[in-house]
Amino acid sequence: MSAITTEDQLASFTLAAGFHSAATACGLKKNGALDLALVWSDMPCAAAGVFTTNRVQAAPVLVDHRTLKVASGRIRGVFANAGCANAVTGERGLADAYRMQALGARAIGAADDEVLVLSTGVIGVFLDMDRLAAGVTALRGPGAQTAPHAVTRAITTTDTRPKVASAEFTLAGRRVRLAGFAKGAGMIHPNMATMLAVITTDAAIDAAALDRALTAAVGHSFNRISVDGDMSTNDTVLVLANGASGATIASAAEEAAFVAALADVCASLARQIARDGEGATRLVELRITGGASEHQAHRVGDSIACSPLVKTAIHGNDPNWGRVLAAAGYSGEAIEPDKVRLWFGDGDAIQLLDRGLPVAFDKTKASGLLQHDPAIIHLDLGLGDASTTVWTCDFSAEYVSINADYTT
Amino acid sequence: MSAITTEDQLASFTLAAGFHSAATACGLKKNGALDLALVWSDMPCAAAGVFTTNRVQAAPVLVDHRTLKVASGRIRGVFANAGCANAVTGERGLADAYRMQALGARAIGAADDEVLVLSTGVIGVFLDMDRLAAGVTALRGPGAQTAPHAVTRAITTTDTRPKVASAEFTLAGRRVRLAGFAKGAGMIHPNMATMLAVITTDAAIDAAALDRALTAAVGHSFNRISVDGDMSTNDTVLVLANGASGATIASAAEEAAFVAALADVCASLARQIARDGEGATRLVELRITGGASEHQAHRVGDSIACSPLVKTAIHGNDPNWGRVLAAAGYSGEAIEPDKVRLWFGDGDAIQLLDRGLPVAFDKTKASGLLQHDPAIIHLDLGLGDASTTVWTCDFSAEYVSINADYTT
Numbered sequence: 001m002s003a004i005t006t007e008d009q010l011a012s013f014t015l016a017a018g019f020h021s022a023a024t025a026c027g028l029k030k031n032g033a034l035d036l037a038l039v040w041s042d043m044p045c046a047a048a049g050v051f052t053t054n055r056v057q058a059a060p061v062l063v064d065h066r067t068l069k070v071a072s073g074r075i076r077g078v079f080a081n082a083g084c085a086n087a088v089t090g091e092r093g094l095a096d097a098y099r100m101q102a103l104g105a106r107a108i109g110a111a112d113d114e115v116l117v118l119s120t121g122v123i124g125v126f127l128d129m130d131r132l133a134a135g136v137t138a139l140r141g142p143g144a145q146t147a148p149h150a151v152t153r154a155i156t157t158t159d160t161r162p163k164v165a166s167a168e169f170t171l172a173g174r175r176v177r178l179a180g181f182a183k184g185a186g187m188i189h190p191n192m193a194t195m196l197a198v199i200t201t202d203a204a205i206d207a208a209a210l211d212r213a214l215t216a217a218v219g220h221s222f223n224r225i226s227v228d229g230d231m232s233t234n235d236t237v238l239v240l241a242n243g244a245s246g247a248t249i250a251s252a253a254e255e256a257a258f259v260a261a262l263a264d265v266c267a268s269l270a271r272q273i274a275r276d277g278e279g280a281t282r283l284v285e286l287r288i289t290g291g292a293s294e295h296q297a298h299r300v301g302d303s304i305a306c307s308p309l310v311k312t313a314i315h316g317n318d319p320n321w322g323r324v325l326a327a328a329g330y331s332g333e334a335i336e337p338d339k340v341r342l343w344f345g346d347g348d349a350i351q352l353l354d355r356g357l358p359v360a361f362d363k364t365k366a367s368g369l370l371q372h373d374p375a376i377i378h379l380d381l382g383l384g385d386a387s388t389t390v391w392t393c394d395f396s397a398e399y400v401s402i403n404a405d406y407t408t
Numbered sequence: 409m410s411a412i413t414t415e416d417q418l419a420s421f422t423l424a425a426g427f428h429s430a431a432t433a434c435g436l437k438k439n440g441a442l443d444l445a446l447v448w449s450d451m452p453c454a455a456a457g458v459f460t461t462n463r464v465q466a467a468p469v470l471v472d473h474r475t476l477k478v479a480s481g482r483i484r485g486v487f488a489n490a491g492c493a494n495a496v497t498g499e500r501g502l503a504d505a506y507r508m509q510a511l512g513a514r515a516i517g518a519a520d521d522e523v524l525v526l527s528t529g530v531i532g533v534f535l536d537m538d539r540l541a542a543g544v545t546a547l548r549g550p551g552a553q554t555a556p557h558a559v560t561r562a563i564t565t566t567d568t569r570p571k572v573a574s575a576e577f578t579l580a581g582r583r584v585r586l587a588g589f590a591k592g593a594g595m596i597h598p599n600m601a602t603m604l605a606v607i608t609t610d611a612a613i614d615a616a617a618l619d620r621a622l623t624a625a626v627g628h629s630f631n632r633i634s635v636d637g638d639m640s641t642n643d644t645v646l647v648l649a650n651g652a653s654g655a656t657i658a659s660a661a662e663e664a665a666f667v668a669a670l671a672d673v674c675a676s677l678a679r680q681i682a683r684d685g686e687g688a689t690r691l692v693e694l695r696i697t698g699g700a701s702e703h704q705a706h707r708v709g710d711s712i713a714c715s716p717l718v719k720t721a722i723h724g725n726d727p728n729w730g731r732v733l734a735a736a737g738y739s740g741e742a743i744e745p746d747k748v749r750l751w752f753g754d755g756d757a758i759q760l761l762d763r764g765l766p767v768a769f770d771k772t773k774a775s776g777l778l779q780h781d782p783a784i785i786h787l788d789l790g791l792g793d794a795s796t797t798v799w800t801c802d803f804s805a806e807y808v809s810i811n812a813d814y815t816t
Contacts, residue, residue: 055742056733056745057745088733090764122728123728232734313812315812326464329462357500397808400720403716404721404804
């Protein structure tokens, strides 16, 4: 699956069977773009969510967390806005998030606790409830945009393009489909970031199994990307399963097939988010092998993915590989420099370091490999058999321009 | 003490009594600038060092570490180069660092293990020993630059200006002086970064007390600055005490006076390094109060200091304070959002957050406060009485330009 959603893919994107969507502009975004999205199912869904681990959690995160505790087996929809994060807004913000949940529920004829809510945008600003109330009416009116790609645009902020992904598999002759969309470009960091994702599936699966599946899938996808090391207050991944396919996930083998498909969708969305990092010009794939544990490999990869010096060097096609090693060295993991090997490019095209010693290499060729999309860096720690892949992006001056003037 | 060394301060800068210096250009820097520095004392010195905690340690760091174990009471000088970090160079790099030490020792008539070595520059490249050998001869010849400010320039890489600081106090009628210089602009992060500092003092103090004093001073200065979250392989702070003042640090009170002066010098150098962060236009001072512990306050401050989103907002004079809170929230410390208060400016000029709730504020005035140098941000955690100050800088597009094309 590509790391960029093409316009064609977007135009033909649909949610899983039995799901509907609508989007509108209610004025939360200053430029008048789509900023309100509603996704709902004809029948009740099993639902699961994974949320930011930031100590500062946005009001919608708190609401969803509580909602899933009481109603994870009968969720009917998701109501989302962009332009205002409803984070650091205290009790009033929490009340607003509950009111938002009620507005969404009324729009689709569900009980209040059968709707999940998502917000993204500026922190520390109260939701404009008047606009939201007017908007939710418009969402069910004739002016709403009901093509599925409209909701993918309605939840974006600094994203340059929507992110969509889908997967299918067959279960006892029945086609099961998963289809999801995500937003996120800045403040992207494990675990999760200014990152929202909604994944729909027509499989029938109980809420506990869905929760297990999502946790597994997120651990190898959304928690393996980093744009700038910042972790947001609003990060949320939701998955809704409505059973419209008639296929029930029951056995361990069926659950494994479902997890694999969900992981595919999550990984694709995660790569698309990393690729669309604010100001980024390419995806960077960090393959960490030879770790004593997967935890170690992940921590080393994360440290490299967060290094501004590594990311600016990649942006400049500068094969300054010492920065990769320095970042591995301060990861907090006990790497042993004289066991480390490093390559650039797919299939280990150019070796730069062999068991701690620099290898003479063709600088022009190495520079060329960094210009690939994705640019691939392979670091072998030489300590064991564990491995992981972490995605990030290059770091351009555009990132600064975008972020130096966001609220004003 | 200002965060910027003026040309006047630089011209009048001298080392402590009994110390001498020389600098020359031996060709390690491609542009022909000064790149070799020698500092030596007329008499043996007590010496102490604090080094990078990166698992990848440069050869000179390993050599100094070993040297201080055996000869911390009889160090005679420091031999430093810029342009090549001699890091990730394996056994050959280690042998080169020992040869560098021997070259420096011969130049000042000392035993090999009486000289400390420093290197800074590109990682993964071997030292050009021929240039170094020719350079060390030039250092003691008539062409060497012996004004103290020359050595401050010789150890710089992407620094835009040298950093110098001095302090004095009187002990039993005798004037004790401390005078130091530092380099560092990129890869700056606790604990320590591509940061070198040499501090000379004419106090007489034994090596163990000097080591205690340096550890205390570094903890509140060099370990409280961050430019980009990258921690280098070469970071080193050295202090040499030669006793030329005739004043001996013996009692606890005398040691306290010495620590205070050393901490002043370290803090000034640290602020100058943060202020000269690559591409930076101003110093940022983060005052964290109300912490349950100093460790907690430091971790929160560090998390904010490393946030690209906070630093780009400051660069753009954008009072997007939610990013400050989000960074505090992912620090790993158990902050309680509803107890947090936040101000911009000295004397808490503008309050933005009061116990977790946004306070209406004048955006133009808040934006103006961020343009101050230093820009001051005060976060009170409301959890206890511990506090700390962390320094960083704003984050501009210049940072990317500087770092996207360093080796090529």
